[in-house]
Amino acid sequence: MxxxxxxxxxxxxxxxxxxxxxxxxxxxxxxxxxxxxxxxxxxxxxxxxxxxxxxxxxxxxxxxxxxxxxxxxxxxxxxxxxxxLVSYERLPMLEIVFDRLVRLTTTSLRNFTSDNVEVTLDSISSVRFGDYLNSIPLPAILSVIRAEEWENYGLLTVDSSLIYSMIDVLLGGRRVGGNIRVEGRPYTTIELALARRMIEVILDDTHRAFEPVTQVNFKLERMETNPRFAAISRPGNAAILIELRIEMDDRGGKIEILLPYATIEPIREQLLQMFMGEKFGRDPIWEGHLATEIYSADVEIEAVLHEQELPLSRVLNLKTGDMVMFERTPSDPVRLRCGDVELTEAIMGHIGNHVSVRVTRPLNPPKVTMAAFEELDDTVEGR
Structure with missing residues (x-):
């Protein structure tokens, strides 16, 4: 201390x-x-x-x-x-599909207008549906399109400058340099009819663009000029916006295709592929070969007349001439089995000197479905 x-x-x-x-x-x-x-x-x-x-x-x-x-x-x-705000989920195959749409639309619109048409893909982005409706510059034509196989809807928006440019080209208007003056008046019946024809051409090209991935037909449900009447989803739902620019020499405009994520959900796995034909654990070629071999395979079917339980002592004491009585009549159905799997029921009979059975009802539905194999694949991949 x-x-x-x-x-x-x-x-x-x-x-x-x-x-x-x-x-x-x-x-x-x-x-x-x-x-x-x-x-x-x-x-x-x-x-x-x-x-x-x-x-x-x-x-x-x-x-x-x-x-x-x-x-x-x-x-x-x-x-x-x-x-x-939503972030754009990279769907590589969707980008390939719309690159293909650009090439198809370029050719189709050149044939449709007999003019030099150039189509370019401006961007692919992810937006909220309500924000997109509020950002549409008016006047414009909003086309509600229905994907029949996906059982859902999308939007195809054509801005006014492209509509007036397309009408000038189709009706033989003079080439005017600079931007076309956008009028605030409603579209006439002729203008709507010509716009409908152009939209149907683009929808047909969209069907052809999706063809390598999946079969889907796009049908034009209705055309609206007020965004309030084109609500196909909740304002907060996420959607993918594809912007295409169409140029015809010194005039043109923009087309926007909006697909909610709920619309493309049925083919999400296909759109996540990095290249066409990428496999996700299931090989259709092997499935077809396996189905063919199973169809041609030989199986042994048993006709079970009756089953009953006997004491072991009685079975050991059975002698020649003993009878075991079945509680069955000749008209009672018998069960057809393959191994331990019961298939259907049949009636016993005979053809000449051979015993035969006649099937009386359809086969029992299988208890094992493809879902069981998919769960097994997921378990194996998880390991």
Whole structure:
């Protein structure tokens, strides 16, 4: 244990004078040192506690920056606000399908208009359905299309500049440089009829574009000019937006195809393929070969007349001439079995010197379905 001399040495090392200062004096000096430190920190320019943020720092904190484009990643509070926006799930096969649609539409519209038509794929993005409806520039024609095999709907939007350009081309209008003046009047019956013909051509090309992936027919349900009447999904539902630009020399416009995720859900696995014909654990060629071999295989079928339980002592005591009575009549059905699987029922009879059976009802449905094999595949893959 340290003595008084040792305590003095420790006090000198720590800069304290144990003999000459009381506890109150030492506490006052410590408080003064803390006050000096706080004043020093407050005196430093940028680290001051009373410092006010400038406008650039406020904009950066909130995520607002007017000098950057709309496709730049958001930051700050603005990123939190927009965190509910959906991100585009990469569907490689969908991009291939619409690249194929661009080529098909280019040829079809050239034949349709007898003019030089160029179709380009602007973008494939993911949007909320309600946000898309609010962003459609009017006037425009919104076509509600039905995917019959998928039993769901989509939207095909044609902007006014493309409609007027297509009408000029089809009706022999003069080539006018610059943008076509968009009128605020409603579309006439002739304009709607010509627009319907163009939309049907595009829908037929869309059917052909999806043909390598799946068979689907797109039917034009109705044409609307008010987005409120073209609501095919809830505003918050996610959808994929495909933008196609159609140019005819110095005139043209844009077509937008909107497919809700619920619409393409039946073929989601096919759209996730990286290339055409990619296998997902099931080989249709092997399935067809297996089905053919099973169909031509020979199986042994048993006709079970009756089954009953006997004591083992009686079975051991059976002798020649003993009779075992079956509680059956000649008209009672017998069971046809293959191994342990009961197939159907039949009536016993004879043809000449041979015993025969006549099937009286259809085969029993199988208890094992393809779902059992799919679950087994998932279990094996999980390992």
């Amino acid at each position: 340290a003595g008084p001399t040792d305590q003095d040495k420790l006090s000198e090392n720590w800069g304290l004078d144990a003999a000459g200062k009381s506890e109150e004096a030492r506490a006052a000096e410590a408080a003064a040192e803390w006050a000096a430190m706080i004043e020093g920190v407050a005196g430093d320019g940028e680290d001051s506690g009373d410092r006010v943020l400038n406008q650039d720092e406020i904009d950066s904190l909130l995520g607002f920056d007017a000098s950057v484009g709309s496709n730049v990643e958001l930051t700050g509070v603005q990123a939190l606000i927009n965190s509910a």
